[in-house]
Amino acid sequence: MVSVLDSIITGVREDLQARRALIPHEQIVAAAAAAAPALDAHAALLAGRADPHGVRIIAEVKRSSPSKGALAEIPDPARLARSYQDGGAAVISVLTEGRRFNGSLADLDAVRAAVEIPVLRKDFMVEEYQFYEARAHGADLVLLIVAALEDEKLRHFLALTHELGMEALVEAHTEEEIARAVALGAKIVGVNVRNLKTLEVDVAHYATMAQHLPADVVRIAESGVTSAQVVADYAAQGADAVLVGEALVKDGEPETALRSFRSASLV
Numbered sequence: 492m493v494s495v496l497d498s499i500i501t502g503v504r505e506d507l508q509a510r511r512a513l514i515p516h517e518q519i520v521a522a523a524a525a526a527a528p529a530l531d532a533h534a535a536l537l538a539g540r541a542d543p544h545g546v547r548i549i550a551e552v553k554r555s556s557p558s559k560g561a562l563a564e565i566p567d568p569a570r571l572a573r574s575y576q577d578g579g580a581a582v583i584s585v586l587t588e589g590r591r592f593n594g595s596l597a598d599l600d601a602v603r604a605a606v607e608i609p610v611l612r613k614d615f616m617v618e619e620y621q622f623y624e625a626r627a628h629g630a631d632l633v634l635l636i637v638a639a640l641e642d643e644k645l646r647h648f649l650a651l652t653h654e655l656g657m658e659a660l661v662e663a664h665t666e667e668e669i670a671r672a673v674a675l676g677a678k679i680v681g682v683n684v685r686n687l688k689t690l691e692v693d694v695a696h697y698a699t700m701a702q703h704l705p706a707d708v709v710r711i712a713e714s715g716v717t718s719a720q721v722v723a724d725y726a727a728q729g730a731d732a733v734l735v736g737e738a739l740v741k742d743g744e745p746e747t748a749l750r751s752f753r754s755a756s757l758v
């Protein structure tokens with residue numbers, strides 16, 4: 492059976508072919524080399540451990556999703572990103588997938604130019620080209636989805652990410668995927684409580700998975716935040732940072748919403 496994840500990746504590969512026809516491999520490699528050095532996303536995400544203000548927030552620029560359809564128009568992603576930064580986000584995530592999430596590399600460019608904090612390129616990374624592209628467009632961090640990659644690919648992409656000076660947020664959903672990520676040397680591991688094969692969300696899933704995350708990896712809880720209480724629950728289970736999309740893009744006052752999520756772990 493073709494899962495949602497499989498069908499998204501089919502589209503991602505087609506769109507990638509079109510971009511590669513315009514900008515050949517050598518050119519994107521050169522653009523990546525010419526970009527300003529990446530910011531230290533690992534340090535930004537880990538900083539919560541030594542800080543009484545606790546949990547860090549990765550705030551996402553997300554217009555649509557396969558599960559919910561249109562979420563927010565976001566006519567000015569730079570403005571949204573600045574309000575995230577002003578609200579105290581540690582990292583900004585930018586969805587660059589076009590077909591299901593209505594994102595683009597232009598969104599990444601706009602956000603990169605607007606903020607001083609690390610930026611995550613959130614996409615379905617399946618070919619080397621995308622890593623050079625991420626760096627060329629100023630990304631400091633990329634997403635690697637364990638469910639979409641075989642061990643050899645995952646190992647290779649982790650190495651390439653680090654070679655380019657970036658960090659990888661390695662996303663897992665099951666205990667087995669966490670074990671694979673850790674065994675391959677992931678330094679930042681995210682548990683997505685949304686199953687990308689069925690799109691079901693279960694926030695309690697983080698607590699079940701958290702015990703499998705070693706202390707020496709940066710631990711991220713992803714998806715399902717509908718209130719500050721959910722952030723507090725993730726933090727109580729040991730999350731160093733929480734990735735929030737929908738709740739922020741749908742809030743008319745994203746900066747205030749972000750502040751309330753940041754202080755959640757203090758309550």
Ligand SMILES: O=P(O)(O)OC[C@@H](O)[C@@H](O)c1c[nH]c2ccccc12
Pocket residue numbers: 551553613614662683713714715716734735736737738
């Ligand atoms: O909107 P939410 O429920 O706050 O979720 C954000 C984020 O975790 C989600 O967008 C996400 C997590 N992993 C992904 C992989 C691909 C696309 C999107 C995602």
